[in-house]
Amino acid sequence: MISRITGVLFEKSPPRVGIDVGGIGYELEVSMSTLYDLPDLGSKVTLLTHQVIREDAHLLFGFATEQERRAFRELIKITGVGARMALAVLSGMSVSDLAQAIAMQEAGRLTRIPGIGKKTAERLMLELKDKFGSHLLVEGAVGASRSSQADIIEALTALGYSEKESLGAVKGLAESVDVSEGIRLALKALSR
Numbered sequence: 001m002i003s004r005i006t007g008v009l010f011e012k013s014p015p016r017v018g019i020d021v022g023g024i025g026y027e028l029e030v031s032m033s034t035l036y037d038l039p040d041l042g043s044k045v046t047l048l049t050h051q052v053i054r055e056d057a058h059l060l061f062g063f064a065t066e067q068e069r070r071a072f073r074e075l076i077k078i079t080g081v082g083a084r085m086a087l088a089v090l091s092g093m094s095v096s097d098l099a100q101a102i103a104m105q106e107a108g109r110l111t112r113i114p115g116i117g118k119k120t121a122e123r124l125m126l127e128l129k130d131k132f133g134s135h136l137l138v139e140g141a142v143g144a145s146r147s148s149q150a151d152i153i154e155a156l157t158a159l160g161y162s163e164k165e166s167l168g169a170v171k172g173l174a175e176s177v178d179v180s181e182g183i184r185l186a187l188k189a190l191s192r
Contacts, residue, residue, distance in 0.1 A: 002060060006046040009038060015087060017062065019045060028062035029083075032091035037064045052083055061087065071095045078127045080120065088115050089124075102128050103163045149173070152182040156190075165190060 005026055011018030014035055019026045047062035048069045063069040068090055075086035092113035101109040102125055110121035149170055156166035169186035
C-alpha cells in the first residue's frame with residue numbers, strides 16, 4: 001500500500017495531478033481543496049495517499065491532510081459511495097464543514113454538491129453520525145483552542161447534551177477561555 005508520495009509536481013489537470021518521484025510519474029486524483037493548496041508546477045510536494053486496486057485499474061488518491069484522508073476513508077465505506085463521489089464531497093466542502101453538517105444533521109448542505117441527492121445525503125448523515133466525533137467537529141467550530149474545545153464538547157456530551165447542542169454552545173467561546181470556564185459559559189448558553 002502506498003501511503004505517501006513526495007516528489008516534484010509536474011502536472012495539474014483537475015482533478016488529477018502528476019508527481020515525479022525519482023523519474024517515475026505518479027498520477028493522483030485529488031479534491032479541489034487539496035488542489036488549491038498545492039504549490040506551483042516544478043515545486044516539491046508531499047501528499048498522503050489512499051490506493052485503490054481494482055480489476056481494471058490501480059488508482060491513487062491524494063490528500064493534503066490526514067483528516068481529509070480519514071474522512072475519505074470513512075466516506076468510501078458507505079454503500080453506494082465510491083471514491084469519486086467521496087472526492088466530490090471533499091471538493092464541495094471542507095472536512096470541518098462536513099463534520100459540522102453531520103453533527104447538525106443538515107442534509108441540505110450535502111445536496112448542494114453535484115451528484116449528491118437527498119437520499120444519498122440522508123444516508124451519509126445516518127452512517128457518518130457516530131464516525132465523525134468531536135475531534136473533527138472541533139475544527140469546524142470557531143473560537144476556543146482545539147484541545148480545550150474538544151474537552152468542553154466531551155464534557156457537555158457526558159452531561160447528556162447532543163454533539164449538535166454541544167457544538168452550538170462552544171461556537172461562540174473566546175480563544176483564551178480555559179476548560180472549566182468554557183464549560184460554565186457553554187452550560188449558561190444551553191440553559192437559555
